[in-house]
Structure formats: structure tokens, C-alpha cells
Amino acid sequence: MSLIAPDLNDADKAVDMPAPAASPARDAWRMFRRNGSAVAGLVILAAFLLMTLIGPKLYPVDPFDIVSAPLSPPGEEGALLGTDYLGRDITAGIVNGGKVSLAVGLIAAALTMTIGVTVGALAGFYGGMVDRVLMRLTEVFQVMPPLLLAMAIVTIFSPTLWSVAVSIGIVSWTSSARLTRAEFLRIKGLEYVKAARSIGARNRRLIWRVVLPNALPPLIVSATLTTGVAILFESGLSFLGLGDPNLMSWGRMMGGNRPYMLDAWWAATIPGVAIFLTVLSISLIGDGLNEAFNPRLRER
């Protein structure tokens, strides 16, 4: 066999033109942008975020103030979306109540992912005894009914925005721990992880800089969907009267106005629609991310 000079007339050229260095993240964003429903979700969510951030300044009505007769229909008595069973302005409730939903959703999802990813990453990476102990712990949390556990935590620590968010985080991290563990088990067997160890990477680097970034796509999708679930959870707790008593929230509006559903449909339905649209937009974004990260789904 003769020694062939490498390169030049290398038959083995894939991308010959100096292609722009497209990072996997940028590729995913390009895919995401082409997905109509995902972009619609992003627009809806952005609208709600904007309303929550600047709405209270543009519409400076206190959601706890009584502005007119109870249960006035939308458009009458000066209230755009009507009033609730105490005569409070529903528009003001919608504008101000989103803060609780979105804040609790984001804090709870962040906490869920932090606990879940840490537990799952350590269990999946180290295996053995570490894995057994952490998975037993996960099982303990998994068998407890989430709503009851959250209600218990909120009751013990008195309901505030933070205690509600933390309680939701504590009851919902188990599935992200399992997902992270499964991804770590899969990825740590791949050759590039062995290669990283062989070039002198320490465990910390292997976990956080090599395996975790490659496990991110499903985790980002899961974090997105977790935010939606946490918003629903918060609404559920507020609906049951376990929300922060000093803050107006969509779930609380639904719960309070529920008995008057037949006489004044708008009072409970309008905050319900707000919750629905927010959670739907987040799911659409989650699905869009999932497709953008998963090339095989794209071709369908």
C-alpha cells in the first residue's frame, strides 16, 4: 500500500464550502422559527408577559377595590370585563393576577428542574450506591399524592407566593429526576464521554460540561411543560383557597366566582381562559422546542 497524502484529493470531503459554523443551538432556533404553532405560542406568551409587566401601570385599578355592583356583565357599568361577586373589576384582576401565575410557574419550574436535574445527574452518572439511595428517595416523593403534599406544605408555612412555588417544586421534581437520570445513563456510555475522561476531564467537568449540555434538549422541553403544569397547580391551590391572601391570582378569581357560574358566566370563565391560553402557549412552545431538538420528528 502506498502512502496517500491526506487532504487535497481526499475523496472524503463532506462540506467543502466554508460553511458557517452553525452551532446545534442555532440550528434548533432556525427549526423553531419555521414552526407556526410554536411561534404563535411564543407570541401569546409574550403578550401575557407584557400585560403582566406593564398592564398594571396602563390600567391602574386595584384588583381588590370594589368599583361597582357585583356581577355586572362585561362592558356595562364601566367595567370592560365586568365585575366579580364582590363588585371588583375583573380587568384589574386579569392584569394583576397573571403575575402570580407566571411567577409561581417560573419559580416552581426552576426549583423542579434544579432538584430533579441534580438528583438525576448524580444518580445516573455515579450509579451504584448513590443511584440506589437517590432513586429510593425519588420513589418516596413519587408515591405521595402531590396535591395533598403541596396543600400540607402551604398550610404549614402559611400561603405566600414563595411557599406556593416551593411546595409545587417539591412535589413535582421526581419526573425530571427520572428523565435526567435516563439521559445521563444513555450519554455517559457514549464514546465522547470516555474520550473526555481520557484527556483528563474530572468528574465535575464530565457531569456539568460534557453530559449535561447533551442532555439539555429533552430537559428544556420538560422545563417548559413543567412551567405550564406549575401554573395549573398554582391555579388549583388558589382555587381551593390556598393562594397568597394578599395577591390576586387567576386561580383565586376562578375559585371565588365559581358559585355564581350560572348567573354570571364571565366572572369565572375569563380568568379560566387566561390560564388556558397561558398554559396552551407554553405547551406549544414546548412542542416546538421538542421538534426543533429532535431531527427525526422534523421530517414528518
Add this chain to the structure above:
Amino acid sequence: MSPIADPPLLHVSDLKVHFPLPRPHPFAPQRTVHAVDGVSFSLPRRTTFGIVGESGSGKTTTALAVMQLITATSGSIELDGTDLTTLSGESLRRARRRFQMIFQDPYSSLNPRTRVGDIVREPLDLMEVGAPAERADRVTELFRRVGLRPEQLALFPHQFSGGQRQRVGIARALASRPDLIVCDEPVSALDVAIQAQTLNLLVELQRDFGLSYLFISHDLRVVQYLCDQIAVMYLGRIVELTDRNSLFAQPLHPYTWALLSAVPGASGGSRQRVRLQGDPPSPIMLPRGCRFAGRCPFAEERCRREEPQLRQVAGGRSVACHLVTDSGEAPHHALPADADSPV
């Protein structure tokens, strides 16, 4: 190859790697995969030592044990006189610059989220090779050396073909100027034309940098082209260990003979083709005597009773078979050269 006076670069002795299988319930007996079960060999400096064998014979496990990427159950792995199995933590991490690996799969051996320039630079940063200011130049030089263009440094692995990716993997392995490179089937995932280029590159690099290769393959032609000495593995054990020429001219172990006869034009002048029947036994429930007895056409009563040990025979060759004599006569040598074997 003339006999080498230097002490060998790598000396592996009685290496065993056993994997305990998870028990279905706490009272089940512990079952164990004997992936590597007592392997010994030496690798002289600046030479290539080949390991061949069927799938599941323990080649990759041997490679990973030498690389300290899995823990050896017992035995020693001496690199330049230091037993790597006794190192751990920081001392192992520091020793790693001297032994590097080229992996089998060019698609999973490069982190898809890292630019190839960084992939080649990482060993320099992590193992603190050279002054930081010189590392970028070194990466560029490595890129040129393996036949890649410096303009490609900022690309991601998915923008390359299999052969180019394997070159990135080779540059990464070269970065810390190692003495030993373990190559686990480095070309088996590539197209045939690319295989030849990559093998030529490995030969050039060996010559230029004085590298020693532990080269694993199931492709006998690749091994014949590249290796000075060859060990044939079967079910976690070396059954024959010889220099290249003797092995291909006249295999001694019946398993080697069967392997070689499956390669057109490589079976030492004889035209017989032996088709091995059945699969190797499971590495969990090992047979009592010779591990090859179930498929060996020459198996006798003694073979099923007593396990043959690897022993020296004439010509400095080693073989583990009861029926090979000390003067180097093997049972298949008596067969007519062009007859179909009775297997």
C-alpha cells in the same frame, strides 16, 4: 522485527475484567461476565501490537482497561514500569497524557456540541500541555498534520464526514504527545477507500512521532498490514500470540486457522475454507475445559476436561492448545492443503 533490547513500553499481566450482572432478586446467585479473563502481553516501543477476535471476545474491554476507563478486576498494566492500576485521582489524571485512545465510532466519539478546534485543544488545557499562548498554534499544526484544514477549526463535528471526524479524533489523541495510542477498531466504521487513507496516516504518524499502538480489530487484513505482533483472543483469553509473519504463514491454534481461512488470500498458501459452526459459549457460563472445544474440529476428551494454558512453543510463539506440540506442529497441519475442512 528484530528482538528489542529496551524494556517494553506496555506490559499487561494476567489482566482480568469481570462484570457482575445485576441480580434479579437478592437471593439469586451472583452471575458474572468474564469479559477479559487472564490476558498478558508486552508492547515494545515504536511497534504495533494487534488484538484480533470475534465480537464479544473482550477486545474493547481490554482496551478500556488499559486506558483506565474501566476498572480491572485483577492483574497489572505497566506503562514504562508504572502500574496504572495503582493510580487514581489526580495522579492517574496526570499520567493520562502518556496514553491516549482513538475510538471506533467517529460519530459518537466527538462531542456534538463542541467545535472541532476545541475538541483538539481540550487535552492541552486539561492536562496542561505546553504554554497556554502556544496552544492555538499547536492545534493548527495538529490539524494540518492529520490532513484537515485550519479553516475548519470552528466547525462542529456534524459538518464533517466520517473519515474527517476520525482525523479529528486522531488529532485529539496526538495532542498531548503520548507514547501509547490505543486504537479500538479505528477504521471499521469507515468506507474501504477511507480506511486505507486513515491507516496510512496512522503509519506515518507512528514513524514521525515514535508512537506505539495497541491496535484492536476484527479485520485480519488490517492487522496484517499494520501490526508487528498479534494476539488472537477468544472469549476473554489470548489463544495465540505471535509475530505477524508467522501467524499469517502458519497459524498454530485451530481457532486462528479457522479465522485465517475465512480471509481470501491470507491463509498461508492453503486454500481450505473452514466455516466455524455455532456461536462461542456465553462468557457467563464458561465451559470447563478449552473454551473453543465446542467448535473445534479436533477436540478430544482431554480438551473438555482441562483448560489449555498459553505456553511457548518453537519459534518464540505462544499458543493455548493441547494438541499443538512443543515443536510447533498443529493438528490442522496434517490436513490436505486444498481439501474442504471437515468442520
